[in-house]
Amino acid sequence: MNVIMPQLGETVLEGMVANWYKKVGDKVEADESLFDVETDKVTSEIPTPVAGVLTEILVAAGTTVKVGTVLAIIREEGSTSEVTAAPASENVVAAVARPAIAGNSAQIQSRMPERSNDAQVRLSPVVRRLLGENGLSPEQVTGTGNNGRITREDVLAYLASKPSRLDKTAAPLSRHTAATTQPVLSAPQPVAVSVGKDDLVLPLNKIRRATASHMVRSKTTTPHAVQAVEVDFQAVDKARQAVGKEWKEREGYSLTYMPFIVRAVCDAIGKYPYINSSFGNDELIVHKRVHLGIAVDVNFEGLLATVVRDADHRNLRGLAAEINRLASAARRNQLKPDELAGGTYTISNSGTFGTLFSTSIINQPQAAILSADGVRKKPVVIEGPDGDVIAIRPIGILAQSFDHRAFDGAYSASFLRYLKEIIENRDWLNEI
Structure with a gap:
């Protein structure tokens, strides 16, 4: 074989x-x-x-x-x-x-x-990209890896030893560009940073560099817009409290808010399918299958978007199991190739850190991303048959960043409103 x-x-x-x-x-x-x-x-x-x-x-x-x-x-x-x-x-x-x-x-x-x-064949993708971005050839960098292979650290060390290199090459590059292309607006170059003697300079690992590159590309190519709704998680909390202890003993992990949010997102996408899309060349590609990406922090070294495939075909229990399995595999660096590929919509779960409101950057080439922030008890006004009352409820904010080329604010807002209705009004205990 x-x-x-x-x-x-x-x-x-x-x-x-x-x-x-x-x-x-x-x-x-x-x-x-x-x-x-x-x-x-x-x-x-x-x-x-x-x-x-x-x-x-x-x-x-x-x-x-x-x-x-x-x-x-x-x-x-x-x-x-x-x-x-x-x-x-x-x-x-x-x-x-x-x-x-x-x-x-x-x-x-x-x-x-x-x-x-x-030299070229023994370069890893991250090293090749580093060399290309900085106009270097492999012969300029001394490799310290096995058999003289150039590592990421070798390139970063070379760049750190040549602080004036960017200034020297900027002018010739500008002249060449002006002579061969029409004038265009370009992204501003990063401001030069002077390193003090007591400063700690940390080379970026491959996940951090990939995350940085992807975020810059997303923000510079996609017109982001953000909308948010406050959600009452009372119905979800009742279900979690009813089965939480038994769930933890049986499954080995806690029943968090995330599976409920994912389940509701899948149903809301069924009504608003453009949310599950990608913007192409003068066309909107609406994905039939719902492959939900769940952003996982990897020990503060970067983000990986693990993918729950065909999430809309899974029940709440199945979603909880898959989300937990993928998160555990990501933190142990044991993800399989297919578990990082093909996402059509992403959810960022910064709420585990108690955040109030987050504006996430869209995971390209998707059209939108949802941020699930912290759920905390707050006094809220509840409308009842006998008038308004003040009650203490678990409230969280769901914020959606979306590609304004793909759809407008009214469509995104309608999706969020429907998502809120599902979370607040469903009998979640019957779903478990």
């Missing part, structure tokens, strides 16, 4: 084989860790697809290849036939100088071309 480079996300076209857990000749079991794949967003541990013997490793650790490239060959248990792989070199980024070589990983690395010939 051919082991191929998996698709780690809908926009990811390549990945770097960061590490092999097995060597040629080793016996492997199904679902046993086989290798790590690194992209600019996440490092994923890829399991063995079948049980058998690892007969060939075609792509060495540290090599970046396109999705679908054959990385290794496993002879399945009970099979005596030989498996022939498609030439890996056709799919290798800045292809290697010779065909893939069978043998253990140490032999492969010793037979790989010298760095001057395969």
